Amino acid sequence: xxxxRAVAVDPAQHRGKAFxxxxxxxxxxxxxxVGASVALAGGTPQFYFSWLVxxxxxxxxxxxxxxxxxxxxxxxxxxxxxxxxxxxxxMATLPVxxxxxxxxxxxxxxxxxxxxxxxxxxxxLLRGKAPFxxxxxxxxxxxxxxxxxxxxxxxxxxxxxxxxxxGDERISARMRGxxxxxxxxxxxxxxxxxxxxxxxxxxxxxxxxYGVYFFSGAVIAIFSFVILLVQFxxxxxxxxxxxxxxxxxxxxxxxxxxxIFWAYIAFSQYFLIWYGNxxxxxxxxxxxxxxxxxxxxxxxxxxxxxxxxxxxxxRAAKRSSALLVIAAVWQLFMHFLDLHWAxxxxxxxxxxxxxxxxxxxxxxxxxxxxxxxxWVSSRRALxxxxxxxxxxxxxxxxx
Amino acid sequence: MTNVIDNVSHEPVAGRAPLILGAPDFHAITEAVAQPAxxxxxxxxxxxxxxxxxxxxxxxxxxxxxxxxxxxxWGLNQPVGWAFDITNFVFWIGIGHxxxxxxxxxxxxxxxxxxxxxxxxxxxTIFAVMCALLFPxxxxxxxWVAYWMAPLPNQxxxxxxxxxxxxxxxxxxxxxGTVSALFWYVGLIPDLATLRDRATTRMRRYTYGLxxxxxxxxxxxxxxxxTAYLILAGLATPLVLSVHSIVSMDFAVAQLPGWHTTIxxxxxxxxxxxxxxxxxxxxxxxxxxxxxxxxxxxxxxxxRMARIMLVTxxxxxxAYAMEFFIAWFSQNPYEQFTFVNRAFGPYWWAYWTMITCxxxxxxxxxxxxxxxxxxxxxxxxxxxNIGMWFERFVIIVTSLHRDFLPSSWGMFYPTTWDILLLxxxxxxxxxxxxxxxxxxxxxxxxxxxxxxxxxxxxxxxGQRATPAMAxxxxxxxxx
Numbered sequence: 001x002x003x004x005r006a007v008a009v010d011p012a013q014h015r016g017k018a019f020x021x022x023x024x025x026x027x028x029x030x031x032x033x034v035g036a037s038v039a040l041a042g043g044t045p046q047f048y049f050s051w052l053v054x055x056x057x058x059x060x061x062x063x064x065x066x067x068x069x070x071x072x073x074x075x076x077x078x079x080x081x082x083x084x085x086x087x088x089x090x091m092a093t094l095p096v097x098x099x100x101x102x103x104x105x106x107x108x109x110x111x112x113x114x115x116x117x118x119x120x121x122x123x124x125l126l127r128g129k130a131p132f133x134x135x136x137x138x139x140x141x142x143x144x145x146x147x148x149x150x151x152x153x154x155x156x157x158x159x160x161x162x163x164x165x166x167g168d169e170r171i172s173a174r175m176r177g178x179x180x181x182x183x184x185x186x187x188x189x190x191x192x193x194x195x196x197x198x199x200x201x202x203x204x205x206x207x208x209x210y211g212v213y214f215f216s217g218a219v220i221a222i223f224s225f226v227i228l229l230v231q232f233x234x235x236x237x238x239x240x241x242x243x244x245x246x247x248x249x250x251x252x253x254x255x256x257x258x259x260i261f262w263a264y265i266a267f268s269q270y271f272l273i274w275y276g277n278x279x280x281x282x283x284x285x286x287x288x289x290x291x292x293x294x295x296x297x298x299x300x301x302x303x304x305x306x307x308x309x310x311x312x313x314x315r316a317a318k319r320s321s322a323l324l325v326i327a328a329v330w331q332l333f334m335h336f337l338d339l340h341w342a343x344x345x346x347x348x349x350x351x352x353x354x355x356x357x358x359x360x361x362x363x364x365x366x367x368x369x370x371x372x373x374x375w376v377s378s379r380r381a382l383x384x385x386x387x388x389x390x391x392x393x394x395x396x397x398x399x
Numbered sequence: 400m401t402n403v404i405d406n407v408s409h410e411p412v413a414g415r416a417p418l419i420l421g422a423p424d425f426h427a428i429t430e431a432v433a434q435p436a437x438x439x440x441x442x443x444x445x446x447x448x449x450x451x452x453x454x455x456x457x458x459x460x461x462x463x464x465x466x467x468x469x470x471x472x473w474g475l476n477q478p479v480g481w482a483f484d485i486t487n488f489v490f491w492i493g494i495g496h497x498x499x500x501x502x503x504x505x506x507x508x509x510x511x512x513x514x515x516x517x518x519x520x521x522x523x524t525i526f527a528v529m530c531a532l533l534f535p536x537x538x539x540x541x542x543w544v545a546y547w548m549a550p551l552p553n554q555x556x557x558x559x560x561x562x563x564x565x566x567x568x569x570x571x572x573x574x575x576g577t578v579s580a581l582f583w584y585v586g587l588i589p590d591l592a593t594l595r596d597r598a599t600t601r602m603r604r605y606t607y608g609l610x611x612x613x614x615x616x617x618x619x620x621x622x623x624x625x626t627a628y629l630i631l632a633g634l635a636t637p638l639v640l641s642v643h644s645i646v647s648m649d650f651a652v653a654q655l656p657g658w659h660t661t662i663x664x665x666x667x668x669x670x671x672x673x674x675x676x677x678x679x680x681x682x683x684x685x686x687x688x689x690x691x692x693x694x695x696x697x698x699x700x701x702x703r704m705a706r707i708m709l710v711t712x713x714x715x716x717x718a719y720a721m722e723f724f725i726a727w728f729s730q731n732p733y734e735q736f737t738f739v740n741r742a743f744g745p746y747w748w749a750y751w752t753m754i755t756c757x758x759x760x761x762x763x764x765x766x767x768x769x770x771x772x773x774x775x776x777x778x779x780x781x782x783x784n785i786g787m788w789f790e791r792f793v794i795i796v797t798s799l800h801r802d803f804l805p806s807s808w809g810m811f812y813p814t815t816w817d818i819l820l821l822x823x824x825x826x827x828x829x830x831x832x833x834x835x836x837x838x839x840x841x842x843x844x845x846x847x848x849x850x851x852x853x854x855x856x857x858x859x860x861g862q863r864a865t866p867a868m869a870x871x872x873x874x875x876x877x878x
């Protein structure tokens with residue numbers, strides 16, 4: 001409902017400084033994480049695989065943020081304006097992922113069979129795929145993704161910030177104009193980065209659904225993460241009265257909806273491969289039915305879908321901060337597990353082997369990610385103060 | 400009706416453009432919606448209805464001859480044992496999806512512009528499902544035992560193949576048809592009551608009254624109505640995804656290159672919504688003009704539909720590209736051959752018709768002038784209708800006609816009966832739609848009233864919200 005009831009937002013109350021603490025905490029976690037993972041496993045395949053899982057986990061949150069910002073812009077959404085800055089700050093970390101990519105580049109021979117000349121020599125399939133799966137092109141593609149993501153993230157972030165001061169309506173129009181192009185770039189880059197960095201770990205295997213699968217996880221991740229960031233802002237005394245139960249209710253609905261979407265995509269992919277029963281496809285799931293990987297897969301089916309589905313269904317769950325936080329933490333954990341399950345069987349085909357290196361890599365990448373969010377946030381307001389639709393967002397109610 | 404304000408040339412950034420033009424009051428909406436169903440049958444209606452009825456006659460003839468003679472009258476052969484029949488089925492099921500998306504998904508997303516088109520789109524859904532259901536019924540060779548497709552108890556000694564996607568189709572489509580009909584009917588009740596109350600003849604009052612189920616428009620009525628509507632929207636939303644996903648599995652569970660690919664479910668769903676919107680646009684460009692609803696179904700609404708077509712058309716384009724890329728990437732010679740054959744084999748013209756109509760033609764909608772031009776809408780929507788029919792034809796026939804063994808390759812050529820049956824299904828569809836336009840309110844009047852400025856309790860001038868209207872304030876987003 002868009003009654004433009006005047007609701008005053010006191011800028012002093014919603015300064016990004018509230019997030020400043022994240023810089024310190026994140027920095028410490030990063031240093032500890034990098035130190036621990038290098039000390040524990042530096043240069044080993046375990047190090048690179050753990051890094052890759054952690055990297056894709058946080059990257060997917062940031063990419064989800066980019067998607068959320070693009071959709072809010074293109075759909076002229078009113079309700080989401082008051083929490084958009086928080087999402088923008090997550091999106092704005094995307095350039096940092098170019099730096100965090102360095103270990104993956106260093107470990108490409110350990111990670112990817114197609115990057116090992118002796119494996120390529122053995123396999124006619126890999127030789128056939130070499131025009132796409134070769135180190136140079138793979139690297140060029142990565143550069144293209146980072147350019148696209150950084151350009152989009154910087155554009156939307158700076159434009160939005162500029163509007164804080166000017167309140168210029170044309171900025172909203174400009175963002176809406178660029179967003180459709182951004183969505184196309186997002187769709188292509190997200191798809192191909194998931195093919196390049198995850199699917200090609202098992203270079204013989206292929207699925208046309210893979211990009212959509214990665215996307216569905218990324219969207220769950222951002223909605224969960226936004227819930228947590230808003231709660232964190234509350235503890236710092238910010239965003240109260242601006243991002244309200246109404247907005248969180250909507251984010252909860254989106255989390256609920258995309259939880260179903262993830263299940264739909266995951267099930268469709270599994271089901272079609274199971275039913276078709278063609279060995280060159282089933283190999284992917286066969287590998288994930290060995291040892292404890294089987295249990296991890298079952299845990300995903302129940303934990304990433306069934307449990308949160310029933311948990312988030314009641315209206316009350318989506319309007320309670322505490323319950324939403326539980327759902328968000330749980331879904332982020334499940335999303336991490338989903339990526340772990342997609343990647344790690346390549347390194348540990350016999351059984352799941354979670355360990356301290358995973359934790360260290362998580363802390364390293366996550367620390368940098370949090371520090372970047374803290375740094376970006378602390379330089380501006382936590383609410384898009386100049387957005388002409390802010391009054392609409394502030395008076396928004398789920399009836 | 401006068402277009403006093405134009406709601407497309409300037410869209411405010413803060414606030415929202417008016418959805419209904421000319422600032423009508425509640426009564427004016429009632430008049431505009433109810434009159435077409437109350438006035439004497441105009442000549443123009445017959446000009447649409449009689450040709451449609453003629454085409455329906457063709458359907459009767461084609462089905463009768465099919466039952467008498469058998470499916471040998473079609474162009475089916477080895478290796479193409481499935482062609483127009485299943486193409487038409489998938490095409491029509493797809494058409495229906497726009498109605499469900501508009502009525503259920505856009506409802507959950509609080510897209511108020513849906514109120515002007517949801518009624519007609521839902522009606523279209525039901526008619527499209529009717530057309531679709533025809534084809535599985537007649538393509539089985541012995542239509543008099545079509546009920547064997549249902550999972551009947553097995554006292555007949557038959558037991559349905561639960562592992563067959565054709566059986567899942569039966570569940571999926573019949574559920575879809577049922578929920579769509581319920582949703583449409585529940586939404587109709589308040590408007591049927593309006594027609595009942597305005598009736599000038601006993602016959603009309605009785606007939607509309609019968610289906611209005613004793614609706615009185617009390618606050619209690621509205622409260623129950625809102626709850627029912629929201630629950631049905633919630634139930635219909637997964638159906639938007641599930642029905643065409645199951646239809647896609649008719650193909651995707653097979654091991655045939657070109658059919659077996661994991662992206663099929665969401666790709667088919669996007670294609671279905673896309674084709675459905677094209678059909679809504681085709682129908683509504685004519686209907687709004689014929690019934691004088693230009694101020695209710697404005698160019699703003701078409702602008703929004705164009706955007707959805709651009710999005711879904713792009714998703715379909717993404718899927719085409721992804722299939723091609725992965726076919727190459729797989730390095731599986733059969734996969735690669737199928738896709739090269741699609742684009743450059745004997746059916747190249749069908750493939751490029753599909754690409755031109757589905758991927759290229761909607762690109763004009765990047766331009767705002769195209770999104771708000773009804774002429775361009777009409778042309779593009781016809782293109783998309785054609786393209787989406789060809790998409791199914793391409794998937795089905797090109798994958799079958801050259802399979803693993805070159806010695807078994809063949810070509811499919813439709814016979815006259817194939818074509819007559821396709822034309823006839825359009826006859827059924829248009830006949831039903833003409834009847835709908837003639838006898839029922841084409842716009843959900845009660846819902847449109849809820850998006851008028853006067854429905855806002857903070858609205859300053861004049862008209863006070865009635866209890867009924869107070870009920871109507873809640874819906875968008877109540878869940």
